[in-house]
Amino acid sequence: MQKKISFVIPCYASEHTISLVVQEIITTMDDLQQYSWELVLVNDCSPDNTFEVIRNLCISNPNIIGINLARNFGQHAALMAGFNQVSGDIIVCMDDDEQTPGNEVGKLLEKIEEGYDVAYARYVSKKHSIFRNIGSRINSKMTEFLLDKPKDLYISSYFAIRRYIVDEMVKYDHSFPYVIGLVLRSTKNIANVDVTHRERQEGSSGYSIQKLLSLWMNGFTAFSVKPLRLASLLGLILAAVGFISTIILVLNKLAHPSEVMLGWSSTMAVMMLIGGVLLIVLGIIGEYIGRIYICINKSPQYIIREKVQGKKSSESLF
Incomplete structure (x- = not known):
């Protein structure tokens, strides 16, 4: 039976790049004909026309689902919103800025097929800014100490994960989701896959010092004492x-x-x-x-303003 791959991509201020990311995924999946696929694009209340671009992509391809959040909830909440929409056997998460190589998704899928629950992309040469690289190193050390992450495990935003792990993750309905913590508490059967990392073509990272500190606090207060x-x-x-x-x-x-x-x-x-x-x-x-x-007080992880699939559009609150 043909397995289905669900891509989940949080989108923020990516009106000029998301179409290129989607096209690369479509081209790549055309070569991986042993899989069917769907693509969930979650707009995290972008200040530009990102969701209009997503709407047009949904209209042009029935395999694409667009989710528009009511306000900016952050990357991890956007991922959780996408996880609640997927129907695939394997879920692949990646960025919207062309830095994560969609044409190398086959490497991640091969590692999952070997029996691993999660496969994280490991960049041979990172093209992030110095600030982002320092933040990543600090985050890695803190997750080792506070969340018991294995020292040799590299965590990135580009990863493939089995459906049963995602089903376990979406049971977490509290206000401060932290995807890394949810993965590590669900499984330790995790592998790394070496992939390339591209230069950013446009804009800059959406992670400021304040957002990084808030993200770390989410993880460490929610998953560690x-x-x-x-x-x-x-x-x-x-x-x-x-x-x-x-x-x-x-x-x-x-x-x-x-x-x-x-x-x-x-x-x-x-x-x-x-x-x-x-x-x-x-x-x-x-x-x-x-x-x-x-x-x-049941503060929501996210609120969906609109969902688009094909030519159909609906407004929902979750």
Whole structure:
């Protein structure tokens, strides 16, 4: 029986590139005739005419589905919106900016056919900006520590994944989805595939420092309690240091009762250090509590304004 491949592509400010990405996928899938395919394009409330381009693509090809989100929810929420629309046996996620090579999707599919649950593209030579590369390295180290990602596993936005893993991922209905965390908690049967990485042809990365920090916070507060444990450990260390310092001061005073002990500057420095640590710990705890509160209030992962398939268009709220 012919397997079906579902492509999911989050789109943001890509009115000039998404058509080229789609055409490359169509050309590639024409060569991979052992598979049928569909393509889900999720417009994350782009400020340009991206969704109009998507609408025209849907009209020209019945295998393409267009989803228009009501506001900007972020890449991972857009992926979750796409996952809830797919019908394929294998789902392939990629970017909308031509940097991910759609013509090499066969390599990912071959790795899935070997028995792996997920196949992540690993770029031989990355063409991202220095800022994006630094952010990727930080993210990799943090996921190793907080989410138990294997050290030799490279995570990217271009990957293929089996349907049963996606079915498990969409059960997560809380407000802050983090696809990497959902994958790692579902399976460890993951492989890397070497592919090329292209230069960006237009525009710049949509990830600012603020968005990267927000994304990291989503993952680490939703899928790990290690930040809380680190806060507790830091508190124990400071308490131990404070206790030992007090013992030393008492013993010093007993040994030299006539010595005048001055320490205004050092006292203020210690107070500021401890106060800063306390505020950081309270901030971490507050972040967890705030996200629990938002989840209890059923804040949606995404809201679909419009869905287009062929010449049909419908408006929905989820």
